[in-house]
Amino acid sequence: MAKDTFARKRITVIGGGHMGSALAQGLVNAGVPRSRITVSDNSRGNLAAAKSADWIFLAVKPSVVVSVLADITGTLEGKTIISLAAGVSVKAMKKRLHGVNCSIARIMPNIPVAYGEGVIGFYSGDIAAKNKRELKSVLGNLGLLVEVKKESNLDTITLIAGCGPAIVSSFVSAYGKRARTLGLSRNAEAIALQTFKGALAYLERSGTAPEKLIDSVATKGGVTEAILKELRRGGFEKIFARAMQSGYKKIKGIHS
Ligand SMILES: NC(=O)c1ccc[n+]([C@@H]2O[C@H](COP(=O)([O-])OP(=O)(O)OC[C@H]3O[C@@H](n4cnc5c(N)ncnc54)[C@H](OP(=O)(O)O)[C@@H]3O)[C@@H](O)[C@H]2O)c1
Numbered sequence: 001m002a003k004d005t006f007a008r009k010r011i012t013v014i015g016g017g018h019m020g021s022a023l024a025q026g027l028v029n030a031g032v033p034r035s036r037i038t039v040s041d042n043s044r045g046n047l048a049a050a051k052s053a054d055w056i057f058l059a060v061k062p063s064v065v066v067s068v069l070a071d072i073t074g075t076l077e078g079k080t081i082i083s084l085a086a087g088v089s090v091k092a093m094k095k096r097l098h099g100v101n102c103s104i105a106r107i108m109p110n111i112p113v114a115y116g117e118g119v120i121g122f123y124s125g126d127i128a129a130k131n132k133r134e135l136k137s138v139l140g141n142l143g144l145l146v147e148v149k150k151e152s153n154l155d156t157i158t159l160i161a162g163c164g165p166a167i168v169s170s171f172v173s174a175y176g177k178r179a180r181t182l183g184l185s186r187n188a189e190a191i192a193l194q195t196f197k198g199a200l201a202y203l204e205r206s207g208t209a210p211e212k213l214i215d216s217v218a219t220k221g222g223v224t225e226a227i228l229k230e231l232r233r234g235g236f237e238k239i240f241a242r243a244m245q246s247g248y249k250k251i252k253g254i255h256s
Pocket of ligand 1: 058
């Protein structure tokens with residue numbers, strides 16, 4: 001099913017920055033022929049790229065979405081737009097299209113879609129059932145696809161999954177720095193990365209809950225317990241909750 005869809009659909013990605021490139025790379029890795037994907041990274045290329053597409057992924061900054069839609073409105077009859085922009089609602093986009101008969105869905109992917117390891121929040125907007133099935137079957141190749149019925153739930157996916165790779169990377173980086181400081185200079189980053197990969201692989205393959213794995217490693221009176229106690233004393237969970245809450249407020253603030 002997915003391969004058939006790949007063979008037929010012409011895909012345009014408008015905005016070839018961090019996310020647009022990751023999406024295009026993920027689609028190619030998943031089997032979409034390169035020749036079926038056009039990436040337009042400036043306003044001069046958008047019109048031609050939109051004209052030749054069945055599916056148009058909007059991967060520009062939220063503040064640019066409206067002007068891009070204005071540029072390509074004349075090409076959109078009967079097409080499907082899939083917006084990646086955080087906080088820009090289907091209703092807001094429709095309003096800018098002045099009654100053009102096209103359909104709009106939204107996705108909230110994260111950067112690991114480039115390697116088929118992403119999380120992709122999916123809100124189907126007003127796209128028709130067959131188109132939705134095809135889109136889901138293609139996007140399902142990019143990682144864990146999570147359909148939300150309420151558009152506002154995409155905000156939570158933005159927070160947890162969209163922002164997640166940067167948050168996780170900041171932990172990996174802190175680990176690497178510590179390892180270096182403590183003398184593991186040559187392999188510090190590799191050890192940090194593998195520690196994260198290994199812990200995640202263990203959780204995933206064994207089906208163990210994170211709390212259970214903590215118990216297995218943090219034996220009473222041991223080294224791990226001392227580290228975790230100190231994190232707790234320093235307010236780690238509270239700081240984390242506060243940090244995420246500030247992101248949540250920010251998302252709610254950029255809504256249009
Ligand atoms: N980054 C993430 O992890 C992530 C995750 C989920 C969703 N998103 C969403 O993805 C969208 C893009 O984010 P990003 O991080 O990829 O931003 P980005 O790296 O700045 O990419 C945006 C790209 O769009 C180009 N662009 C600007 N105006 C354009 C126009 N009129 N027509 C075509 N291309 C244009 C920019 O080119 P110039 O640099 O030359 O201006 C840039 O290459 C945002 O709406 C964001 O909410 C991002």
